[in-house]
Amino acid sequence: MAKQLPKQLEAALAWSKSNALAVVFCAIVVVVPVGAYMAADWWGSDVREQLAKRADLLSRLNAAKNSKIEIALPGEAPLSLDGLAGPELQEEYTAIMVRAKGDSDAVFAVAREFNGGTATRPKHPAVVDAKVFPAYDARNAVVSDGVRSKVADALAAAYAKLLTATRAGSPPEASKVADALGAEEKRFVQGEFRVDSRGKLDPAQTVLLQTRLGKFRMAQYADVAKNISMYADLSAFDVPSRDSVKGLYKANDGNNKQKQCDAQDLALFELEWKYWIASDVMNAFAQANSRSPSVQQAAVKRVIRIAILPSESAAAATTGEASAMGGETPAVDGVVPDEGVAPANTTVAAVSPALGSPIIDSGQTVTRDYAKRYTGRVSNGVYDVRLADVTFVAATSRLPQVFDALANQNFMTVTNVRLVPADAFAAARDGFVYGAEPVSTVTATIETIWMRDWTAQHMPAATRTALGITSSTPESSAAPAEPVNQGS
Structure with missing residues (x-):
């Protein structure tokens, strides 16, 4: 027998059946607002998200x-443009940079040849x-000496x-001039005045x-002057001698032997x-x-005087690649062979086989320091700056010609x-014949690159090492050392 529903529920169901239309409308009134609210909330969230994306x-x-945008241009101030860089602008900029790189490489090659010459010259x-x-072998005291x-x-x-x-x-030696004057005096006194000495x-x-x-x-002074270009x-x-370089190596300083080797190498290359x-x-x-036939x-x-000032960038080397120096087997008797000085028109390796090629980034940015000199040039990874104080006597009106020659x-x-102002008459008494032009003693500081x-x-x-230059190992060097011609 089926279970009976409660009388109240049966009465409600009976009323609903008899009033079905009213029940449906009541459900619509209740359900639709709730559903519409939920649907509106979902749709509004999507709309707001789309609007936010469009606004962004x-x-x-x-x-x-x-x-x-600012476009960097080699050697010039950055170029400022409105808007974004489109494909056409990017292509044009790339073409400009390629041309600039080619021009830069060409200029560097010319500058390098002007500064150091070529491999053959x-x-x-x-x-x-x-x-x-x-x-x-710098560690061998006999070889180093x-x-x-x-x-x-x-x-x-x-x-x-x-x-x-x-x-x-140079002017003729004073002793030779004195001998010539003595002979001339004797000839003149005896030939012109018929006496045997000045005292008569x-x-x-x-x-x-x-x-x-x-x-x-x-x-006598003029005869020398007409055959030379300058005194x-x-x-x-600063001409070195064997005596002046004796103290560069202290073989007895066993605790600092490598430092002594490095100090000698630094000093010898500085002399060169x-x-x-x-x-x-x-x-x-x-x-x-x-274009002048003689000094006059x-x-x-x-x-x-030509006085070379110390390097602005060099510092004493204590560690680094210097420890790899040497390695060449010395002669049997420990003495460097006599053929040490390279004869003319011969080629020798420009890089020590025990050291490897230097690594130089010629494309790096070079900064300037105008606090040092008006040129702003200071030593950097591309070039070194060396200064020389040069004292010389010159024709005052022709100094621009001299300075142009230095630059050329x-x-x-x-x-x-x-x-x-130089005293030409006092100089003449010492054998320096300058000619008729006014002359000056000039002391010039010359910047060299x-x-x-x-x-x-x-x-x-x-x-x-002292200059901060790194080197490739001999095994990793891309090519053997470029030969350098020793002839002029």
């Missing part, structure tokens, strides 16, 4: 429309064979050759003799670097005088100059 997009588009060849320096002597001898010979090449010379001349004859000898002495001798340079700088200055002076018509009359010879700029792309190949490990 419009905001970004508006910001892009009102934005500015180096502007500053090494003064000794690379097998003598820097590729030697021989290397010091070889470098000192080679540099002394190079300076002497530089004087000859630039037609520089009367006052008038003595005056004539003094006038004669004065002219004769000036003729200069070895005292104008100083020669390169001095040779540039002298060759520039020779060029300034090239020349722009530069006399070179008194290499990257040299006069950053400071001091002039003092040395690109590491080629100088680092001549550097020993200690110098590279």
Whole structure:
């Protein structure tokens, strides 16, 4: 028997059946508002999300429309443009940068050749064979002593050759002039006055003799002057000798032997670097005088002193690649072979086989420091700046010609100059015949630039370390060392 519903529920069901339309409308009144509210909430959330996305997009588009972009241009101030960089602008910018890179590489190649020459015609060849320096066993005291002597001898010979090449010379030696004057006096006294000595001349004859000898002495000075381009001798340079380099290596200092090796390498390369700088200055002076037959018509009359200032960037090397120096087997008797000085027209390796090639990033950004000099140039990863204080006598009106010759010879700029009128008559009494033009004693500070792309190949490990130059290991070097021609 089926279970009976409660009477109240049966009565409600019966009423609902008899009033079905009313029940349906009541349900609609209750359910629809609730469902509509829920549906509206879901739909409104989606609409709000879409509107938020559109608002964000419009905001970004508006910001892009009102934005500015800066395009970096090599060697120029950044270019400011309105809006975004589209594909066409990006393609144009890429093309500009490719052309700029090509131009930069071409300019660097020209600058490098101007500064250091080429592999076959180096502007500053090494003064000794690379097998003598820097590729030697620096830890062997006997070998090191021989290397010091070889470098000192080679540099002394190079300076002497530089004087000859630039037609520089000195007044005749005082002893030779005195001997010539004595012979002329004897000839004149005996031939003109028929007496055997000066003591027998009367006052008038003595005056004539003094006038004669004065002219004769000036003729002696003039004979030398007409055969040279300028006055200069070895005292104008820091010319090393065997005695001056003896103290570079202390074999008894066992605790700091590597430091002593490094100190010697630093000092020897510094001597060679100083020669390169001095040779540039002298060759520039020779060029300034090239159209003058003698010193009397020349722009530069006399070179008194070329003092190379210490490197601004070098510091004492204590660790690093310098410890890898050496490794070459010395001769049986421990002495460097006599063929240490490279003969003309021969090629030698520019990089020590025990060191590897220097790693130079020629594309890095170079900053300037105008607090040091008006040029702003300071030593960096691309080039080194070396200063020289040069004291010389020149024709005052032709100093611009001299300064132009310095710039034409290499990257040299006069950053400071001091002039003092020179006494040509006092100089003539000492044998320096300057000619008729007014002359000045000039002290000029000259800034010189040395690109590491080629100088680092001549550097020993200690110098590279001091300048912050890294080197590839010999095994990882991409190619063997580029040969350097030792001839001029």
